[in-house]
Amino acid sequence: xxxxxxxxxxxxxxxxxxxxxxxxxxxxxxxxxxxxxxxxxxxxxxxxxxxxxxxxxxxxxxxxxxxxxxxxxxxxxxxxxxxxxxxxxxxxxxxxxxxxxxxxxxxxxxxxxxxxxxxxxxxxxxxxxxxxxxxxxxxxxxxxxxxxxxxxxxxxxxxxxxxxxxxxxxxxxxxxxxxxxxxxxxxxxxxxxxxxxxxxxxxxxxxxxxxxxxxxxxxxxxxxxxxxxxxxxxxxxxxxxxxxxxxxxxxxxxxxxxxxxxxxxxxxxxxxxxxxxxxxxxxxxxxxxxxxxxxxxxxxxxxxxxxxxxxxxxxxxxxxxxxxxxxxxxxxxxxxxxxxxxxxxxxxxxxxxxxxxxxxxxxxxxxxxxxxxxxxxxxxxxxxxxxxxxxxxxxxxxxxxxxxxxxxxxxxxxxxxxxxxxxxxxxxxxxxxxx
Amino acid sequence: xxxxxxxxxxxxxxxxxxxxxxxxxxxxxxxxxxxxxxxxxxxxxxxxxxxxxxxxxxxxxxxxxxxxxxxxxxxxxxxxxxxxxxxxxxxxxxxxxxxxxxxxxxxxxxxxxxxxxxxxxxxxxxxxxxxxxxxxxxxxxxxxxxxxxxxxxxxxxxxxxxxxxxxxxxxxxxxxxxxxxxxxxxxxxxxxxxxxxxxxxxxxxxxxxxxxxxxxxxxxxxxxxxxxxxxxxxxxxxxxxxxxxxxxxxxxxxxxxxxxxxxxxxxxxxxxxxxxxxxxxxxxxxxxxxxxxxxxxxxxxxxxxxxxxxxxxxxxxxxxxxxxxxxxxxxxxxxxxxxxxxxxxxxxxxxxxxxxxxxxxxxxxxxxxxxxxxxxxxxxxxxxxxxxxxxxxxxxxxxxxxxxxxxxxxxxxxxxxxxx
Numbered sequence: 001x002x003x004x005x006x007x008x009x010x011x012x013x014x015x016x017x018x019x020x021x022x023x024x025x026x027x028x029x030x031x032x033x034x035x036x037x038x039x040x041x042x043x044x045x046x047x048x049x050x051x052x053x054x055x056x057x058x059x060x061x062x063x064x065x066x067x068x069x070x071x072x073x074x075x076x077x078x079x080x081x082x083x084x085x086x087x088x089x090x091x092x093x094x095x096x097x098x099x100x101x102x103x104x105x106x107x108x109x110x111x112x113x114x115x116x117x118x119x120x121x122x123x124x125x126x127x128x129x130x131x132x133x134x135x136x137x138x139x140x141x142x143x144x145x146x147x148x149x150x151x152x153x154x155x156x157x158x159x160x161x162x163x164x165x166x167x168x169x170x171x172x173x174x175x176x177x178x179x180x181x182x183x184x185x186x187x188x189x190x191x192x193x194x195x196x197x198x199x200x201x202x203x204x205x206x207x208x209x210x211x212x213x214x215x216x217x218x219x220x221x222x223x224x225x226x227x228x229x230x231x232x233x234x235x236x237x238x239x240x241x242x243x244x245x246x247x248x249x250x251x252x253x254x255x256x257x258x259x260x261x262x263x264x265x266x267x268x269x270x271x272x273x274x275x276x277x278x279x280x281x282x283x284x285x286x287x288x289x290x291x292x293x294x295x296x297x298x299x300x301x302x303x304x305x306x307x308x309x310x311x312x313x314x315x316x317x318x319x320x321x322x323x324x325x326x327x328x329x330x331x332x333x334x335x336x337x338x339x340x341x342x343x344x345x346x347x348x349x350x351x352x353x354x355x356x357x358x359x360x361x362x363x364x365x366x367x368x369x370x371x372x373x374x375x376x377x378x379x380x381x382x383x384x385x386x387x388x389x390x391x392x393x394x395x396x397x398x399x400x401x402x403x404x405x406x407x408x409x410x411x412x413x414x415x416x417x418x419x420x421x422x423x424x425x426x427x428x429x430x431x432x433x434x435x
Numbered sequence: 436x437x438x439x440x441x442x443x444x445x446x447x448x449x450x451x452x453x454x455x456x457x458x459x460x461x462x463x464x465x466x467x468x469x470x471x472x473x474x475x476x477x478x479x480x481x482x483x484x485x486x487x488x489x490x491x492x493x494x495x496x497x498x499x500x501x502x503x504x505x506x507x508x509x510x511x512x513x514x515x516x517x518x519x520x521x522x523x524x525x526x527x528x529x530x531x532x533x534x535x536x537x538x539x540x541x542x543x544x545x546x547x548x549x550x551x552x553x554x555x556x557x558x559x560x561x562x563x564x565x566x567x568x569x570x571x572x573x574x575x576x577x578x579x580x581x582x583x584x585x586x587x588x589x590x591x592x593x594x595x596x597x598x599x600x601x602x603x604x605x606x607x608x609x610x611x612x613x614x615x616x617x618x619x620x621x622x623x624x625x626x627x628x629x630x631x632x633x634x635x636x637x638x639x640x641x642x643x644x645x646x647x648x649x650x651x652x653x654x655x656x657x658x659x660x661x662x663x664x665x666x667x668x669x670x671x672x673x674x675x676x677x678x679x680x681x682x683x684x685x686x687x688x689x690x691x692x693x694x695x696x697x698x699x700x701x702x703x704x705x706x707x708x709x710x711x712x713x714x715x716x717x718x719x720x721x722x723x724x725x726x727x728x729x730x731x732x733x734x735x736x737x738x739x740x741x742x743x744x745x746x747x748x749x750x751x752x753x754x755x756x757x758x759x760x761x762x763x764x765x766x767x768x769x770x771x772x773x774x775x776x777x778x779x780x781x782x783x784x785x786x787x788x789x790x791x792x793x794x795x796x797x798x799x800x801x802x803x804x805x806x807x808x809x810x811x812x813x814x815x816x817x818x819x820x821x822x823x824x825x826x827x828x829x830x831x832x833x834x835x836x837x838x839x840x841x842x843x844x845x846x847x848x849x850x851x852x853x854x855x
Contacts, residue, residue, distance in 0.1 A: 019533070020522065021522045021523075024498065027525070028710075030528060030530050033718055042464050069455040069456040070452045070453065070455060095449060095451070097451075099454060102463055146745055147731060284459070288462050292469075293470070311571045312571050334566070334570075354777075358785065358788075362792075391817055394821055397824060401828050408831075
């Protein structure tokens with residue numbers, strides 16, 4: 001336990017909660033974390049996918065062999081220029097290499113036939129499709145419910161070979177780079193740099209960089225670091241972009257040293273000589289210092305771009321591209337949840353409205369029913385009254401009639417009686433007369 | 436983004452090539468390490484244990500610093516979790532340390548639900564990570580990872596066995612987080628009692644099927660030390676931030692009348708072992724296990740709950756697009772169906788009510804038809820009576836007229852008689 005390192009820590013790069021800074025009074029030991037990470041990464045092994053694009057004959061295979069100091073391309077496994085294709089193909093070869101205990105699974109993707117046809121329109125399309133299909137594979141693997149291994153075959157770097165014409169970029173070069181700079185890290189290289197003098201090379205490089213800037217092509221950018229040393233190196237590399245390279249499969253003896261080079265009658269162009277070409281810079285940058293960063297940029301930038309475009313299309317069915325950017329901070333599922341909630345609210349409102357209308361209508365109907373009931377009742381009462389009146393009238397009439405009848409009958413009886421009396425008197429008189 | 440086991444590609448042809456010189460990719464681990472160091476590390480510890488068992492003291496001792504912690508009271512209504520985040524640095528390594536304390540654990544009379552806030556907290560952190568992972572525009576590489584990497588479970592030094600609260604809680608947590616059980620305040624147990632206690636605890640854990648964290652033994656560099664440490668679980672620890680002079684050194688210790696318990700003395704307690712395992716050897720493995728095992732399990736369950744599957748009925752793997760599109764179609768169909776249902780319900784309701792009202796109308800109508808008929812009947816009767824009356828009256832009148840004409844002619848007869 002060494003003496004404590006009391007140090008004030010600065011805010012780190014992690015997003016999220018800012019923690020309280022604490023000083024440690026003694027060695028804790030988490031400074032060992034990087035070693036743990038180191039150990040685990042070595043155990044896991046590494047992988048890297050490198051794509052090479054360029055017309056045939058530009059020395060792509062030779063460069064790969066030189067870069068990795070191995071016969072990736074050999075008579076049994078010929079390089080792209082030797083595989084004559086009618087149309088552009090995209091093919092990959094996987095190799096396992098070991099160095100210093102570190103295992104690397106290297107995938108080289110090459111594009112035989114690129115730029116070789118008479119009509120090269122859309123010769124970039126198979127390349128774009130390949131890159132997208134690798135992104136899609138990764139996206140699907142990442143989105144599975146059961147994620148076991150997630151093999152990463154995404155293209156992490158694309159070396160684009162520019163023919164050493166000495167003048168500038170060809171239209172095909174510009175087209176290709178414009179279409180791919182947002183999908184993959186592009187590192188443009190000047191091939192067969194031993195056909196140009198240093199001055200011509202300078203000129204050519206300047207011209208190319210100018211054109212790249214004009215066309216707003218985003219080639220791979222070296223990350224800024226805080227380390228002074230590293231920054232110096234990065235700036236040196238930046239000055240020499242695009243890198244002019246020479247490759248060779250043969251080893252030649254120069255001044256007692258065995259070097260890779262190309263033997264000419266006038267001398268030997270050494271591959272690893274910094275004054276002859278930028279090969280060493282390329283190798284250092286690509287393999288020794290920035291390989292991890294290339295992988296990170298692919299994962300954090302290019303892949304994320306692909307993913308968010310893909311998912312946004314799925315979520316909105318590609319309907320509205322001008323949707324509020326804020327909505328992209330949700331997952332498609334959260335989006336659906338929100339839509340569901342909106343819909344539920346809408347339906348509730350609709351339901352309420354319909355209820356209201358319904359209630360109103362029912363009330364109306366019932367009211368009408370009641371009204372007609374009242375009306376009918378009234379009429380019935382009316383009729384009843386009428387009838388009763390008639391009844392009474394009739395009764396009255398009958399009574400009158402009965403009265404009349406009774407009185408007349410009484411009268412008649414009296415008359416009858418009178419008549420009887422009268423006739424009896426007559427009878428009496430008659431009888432008297434006889435005597 | 437890590438490379439996978441090479442076997443995954445066994446279906447593709449890959450060649451082993453030997454290199455003709457030093458290429459330089461053996462610096463890859465260094466590149467990775469340097470990136471990680473720049474990014475900084477994150478570590479989250481959950482301390483579960485009764486109030487007063489020594490959680491805060493142990494944290495202070497482990498990290499050689501005084502984390503602010505008010506002492507908790509024993510009278511909390513329930514268990515709640517208190518996370519605190521600190522930024523620590525050691526040489527060039529930045530560590531964002533979050534210590535989550537369980538306040539009130541074991542204090543209530545009814546402890547049935549004590550484990551719930553803990554499980555909820557752990558799940559919430561998983562959920563937050565999952566949500567970030569599912570976003571359309573996401574930034575995982577600079578996301579502050581709050582998932583719990585290690586749960587230190589503090590066992591009270593009774594010397595007998597685990598409490599049932601301990602078993603219940605650990606059982607609930609073992610599939611969600613790496614658990615390292617530790618015996619707290621180990622300076623109250625003697626060596627022989629401790630030995631028995633440890634055996635008892637481990638056998639209880641095994642017999643109850645509690646999965647505690649095993650230090651990994653697959654990496655040759657550390658397999659030996661990890662294997663031997665596994666045998667010392669649970670660690671019996673003593674924490675102290677006070678310094679006591681022992682001999683000519685000043686060490687962290689607890690001073691008793693009968694002696695001084697030195698924290699960093701391996702024959703006094705297992706503190707050093709804990710620190711070694713937790714921080715110096717396996718910190719990265721704990722983070723990895725949390726992400727690769729516990730988080731994946733949570734994620735799998737959650738996605739299955741939401742209805743995601745990896746293969747369709749024909750066992751063809753779904754692509755993400757298909758899955759989402761299918762979900763979306765299902766979702767829209769669902770919404771539409773709900774709308775339809777509601778409309779249909781209304782249509783039915785309207786029909787029903789209409790039928791009811793019609794029925795009522797008809798009844799009313801019938802009633803009045805009946806009344807009308809009755810009324811007609813009455814009217815008819817009245818008419819009949821009237822006719823009868825008329826007839827009677829007519830008959831009477833005729834009679835009267837007849838009688839009058841008779842009486843008119845009769846007086847003539849009388850006169851005639853008189854003349855005779």
